[in-house]
Amino acid sequence: xxxxxxxAGLCKRYDSFTLDHIDLTVPEGQIVGLIGENGAGKTxxxxxxxxxxxxxxxxxxxxxxxxGDKGALEKVGVVFEDSYFNGVLTPSxxxxxxxxxxxxxxxxxxxxxxxxxxxxxxxxxxDFSRGMRMKLSLATALASHPRLLVMDEATSGLDPVVRGxxxxxxxxxxxxxxxxxxxxxxxxxxxxRVADQIAYIHRGRLLFQRDKDELLQETAIVRAPxxxxxxxxxxxxxxxxxxxxxxxxxxxxxxxxxRRLLPDAVIDRTxxxxxxxxxxxxxxx
Amino acid sequence: MIGLLRKELYGLNSLYQKQLPLVAVLYxxxxxxxxxxxxxxxxxxxxxxxxxxxxxxxxSCGWGRYAKTLPVTSxxxxxxxxxxTLIYTGIALVYGLALGLIRRMVSGxxxxxxxxxxxxxxxxxxxxxxxxxxxxxxxxxxxxxxNGLLVVWMVVFVGLYLFGSRLNEAVPLIELLDTIEVxxxxxxAGSLAVTGLVMALCFAASCRIYQKKEF
Numbered sequence: 001x002x003x004x005x006x007x008a009g010l011c012k013r014y015d016s017f018t019l020d021h022i023d024l025t026v027p028e029g030q031i032v033g034l035i036g037e038n039g040a041g042k043t044x045x046x047x048x049x050x051x052x053x054x055x056x057x058x059x060x061x062x063x064x065x066x067x068g069d070k071g072a073l074e075k076v077g078v079v080f081e082d083s084y085f086n087g088v089l090t091p092s093x094x095x096x097x098x099x100x101x102x103x104x105x106x107x108x109x110x111x112x113x114x115x116x117x118x119x120x121x122x123x124x125x126x127d128f129s130r131g132m133r134m135k136l137s138l139a140t141a142l143a144s145h146p147r148l149l150v151m152d153e154a155t156s157g158l159d160p161v162v163r164g165x166x167x168x169x170x171x172x173x174x175x176x177x178x179x180x181x182x183x184x185x186x187x188x189x190x191x192x193r194v195a196d197q198i199a200y201i202h203r204g205r206l207l208f209q210r211d212k213d214e215l216l217q218e219t220a221i222v223r224a225p226x227x228x229x230x231x232x233x234x235x236x237x238x239x240x241x242x243x244x245x246x247x248x249x250x251x252x253x254x255x256x257x258x259r260r261l262l263p264d265a266v267i268d269r270t271x272x273x274x275x276x277x278x279x280x281x282x283x284x285x
Numbered sequence: 286m287i288g289l290l291r292k293e294l295y296g297l298n299s300l301y302q303k304q305l306p307l308v309a310v311l312y313x314x315x316x317x318x319x320x321x322x323x324x325x326x327x328x329x330x331x332x333x334x335x336x337x338x339x340x341x342x343x344x345s346c347g348w349g350r351y352a353k354t355l356p357v358t359s360x361x362x363x364x365x366x367x368x369x370t371l372i373y374t375g376i377a378l379v380y381g382l383a384l385g386l387i388r389r390m391v392s393g394x395x396x397x398x399x400x401x402x403x404x405x406x407x408x409x410x411x412x413x414x415x416x417x418x419x420x421x422x423x424x425x426x427x428x429x430x431x432n433g434l435l436v437v438w439m440v441v442f443v444g445l446y447l448f449g450s451r452l453n454e455a456v457p458l459i460e461l462l463d464t465i466e467v468x469x470x471x472x473x474a475g476s477l478a479v480t481g482l483v484m485a486l487c488f489a490a491s492c493r494i495y496q497k498k499e500f
Contacts, residue, residue: 052353053499070356084351086342088299089292097295100288101355124299150354 001027004063004148004180005049011057012044019044020204021058026148029177031170033195033212034184035272037280041204042184046152049182050078063147074103077141081153083133087126091119091136102144110143131162138169149173149181155190163187167194188272192216198272202279212272220255221274223247224265232261239278251278289357289365293339297369300342301335309380317388322400325381326407332377333411336370337418340427350500359496363419367488370415374408402465405473409480416487423494 005026012019019041026032036042047053049060051068060067063075085094091114098105114121117135125133134154141149149170155163167190170181185191191198192212199209208215219238222229226248229240236258239251251270252258259267298305308331316324343349352362385400414434421430445452453459465472 047350047500050354052350054497068353070358073354074356076354078351078354080347080350082347084347086292086296086299086346086348088342089295093291093295093299097288097292100286100291101357102288103356 001029003027003061005182006061007045007049007058008060009058010045010048010055010060012041012048012053013056017041017044018204019048019055022201022206024199024206024209026180026182027197028147028180029174030196031174031181031183031194032197032199032209033188033191033272034182034199034201035186035188035191035276036184036201037203037276038186040201042201043152045201046150046182046184050076050150074144075147077144077146077149079134079137079141079149079151079154081156082130083125083128083137085125088124090122090124091139092121094136094140095121098140098143104144106143106145109145110139113139113142131158134158134162134166138166142169142173147179149179149183151181151183151185153184153186155185155187163190170194188276192272200276200279207279216270216272218255219251219253219270219275220258221249221268221270221278222252222258222262222265223249223268224262228262228265232258236261241278249278251275286357286361286365289361290368293365293369294372296339296342297335297373300338305335313380313384316384317391320388320392322385322388322403325385325400326403328381329374329377329404329407329411332373333370333415336366336373337415337422337427339366339369340422344426347500349498353500360492363423363488363491363495366419367416367484367491370412374411378404378408402469402473406476409476412480413483416484420487420490420494423491423498 003025005024007022007024010019010022010024017039022041022045024032024034024045034042034045044053048055049062049067051073055067062069062072065072089097091110095107095110098110099107111121114136117132117139119128119132119136119139125136128136138154155166158166170183171194173179174181183191183195195212197209198212198215200207222232224247226242229248229250232250232252236252236254237250238253241249241251251274255267258265308328312324312328312331316322381404382397382401385397385404389395389397389400418430418434421433424430425433
């Protein structure tokens with residue numbers, strides 16, 4: 001399997017924040033969900049991959065070429081949190097603009113997608129709802145037949161119906177085995193639905209990038225009194241959370257072994273949301 | 286490149302689609318009715334400022350960040366902006382000449398020389414102004430660049446007001462300006478060369494700033 005994106009040791013330093021040696025890959029045929037708290041470094045990672053910001057260290061390969069390479073960018077569709085076109089423009093004008101910018105621009109596909117999304121060609125972007133603007137961005141990203149879609153918080157602030165429609169488009173896009181998606185989102189239920197892999201960035205560091213199903217099957221939450229939890233071997237405990245009304249809890253790996261060791265403890269399946277709460281919570285150790 | 290140029294023109298035309306015809310008619314009527322070429326010169330100036338306002342539209346919608354992800358070079362992005370200013374001031378020049386001709390037909394005058402020279406001078410000053418504005422705007426944002434340049438011009442004019450006579454003693458500026466009528470072609474060629482040089486230098490600086498700019 002070829003990697004569409006290969007990030008190794010990516011570093012980016014700001015006054016109040018540092019992205020610290022991020023390693024990340026987006027293989028062909030996969031949707032990689034990028035998660036993390038606000039300000040964790042997801043957007044900086046995406047911007048670095050796309051060449052919008054210059055990394056201070058590490059290497060980035062986009063379809064085998066350096067980040068920012070114009071040839072590679074021809075094969076990348078990008079959707080940011082909101083529309084990036086001037087609000088006075090119409091989809092028709094955007095079509096003509098991108099015809100003159102993107103060599104693989106497919107006007108017929110763009111117009112067809114706009115119609116399917118219910119976007120009026122003559123209406124100004126500023127008159128579109130947020131959901132419609134996101135659909136327009138998506139139609140714009142798809143119309144150049146990209147191999148890689150990069151989305152930064154593309155589904156945030158949208159209602160479940162629109163989000164569902166957009167996720168269906170992602171799944172349709174990924175049917176082509178040569179394509180891939182890097183999707184950053186706070187809405188972890190979306191990622192649980194469509195992502196193949198989860199990459200978790202926490203305070204500027206990549207905690208893990210793992211197969212989503214394996215991750216969810218091989219981790220669990222154990223709730224028990226502190227005395228009972230302390231009997232667990234350290235190698236099984238990923239994060240420990242002390243106190244709280246329900247006693248202590250821990251995010252653990254290998255739920256089968258944990259169940260054998262602590263037969264009286266409550267062991268629940270975990271979700272990405274809960275995992276984030278464990279890593280990012282105030283009580284996390 | 287053509288796509289970037291379309292983006293600039295569509296944006297400006299949509300933004301000023303009501304204002305532009307109104308200004309064109311108003312200035313035209315004022316120029317003819319008041320028998321004043323000033324409004325035609327001012328039209329060039331206004332068009333230059335209209336063309337620059339695309340920068341604030343870009344800033345408000347985050348176009349710069351998206352443009353960095355497109356298969357275009359910084360020189361193409363910056364070049365489209367310089368080209369739009371040329372187009373807008375060029376339109377104002379042609380419009381000014383046409384209206385100046387009409388004004389002269391109405392008033393029975395025949396000499397277009399002063400108007401042509403005046404319009405060309407305003408076009409060149411406008412192009413120099415906008416060219417100086419672009420690198421600062423890419424570096425500091427449009428508002429700060431605009432305010433910064435206003436301060437620079439203020440300092441220049443106050444300096445000229447205070448020390449103009451002393452400067453004229455060192456370099457006979459007034460006498461030098463009088464030679465325009467003697468060597469008009471030389472002056473035109475020299476002014477065009479200076480304008481071209483300033484534009485080229487500012488373009489190169491803008492490209493360099495834009496390439497390094499992070500969004």
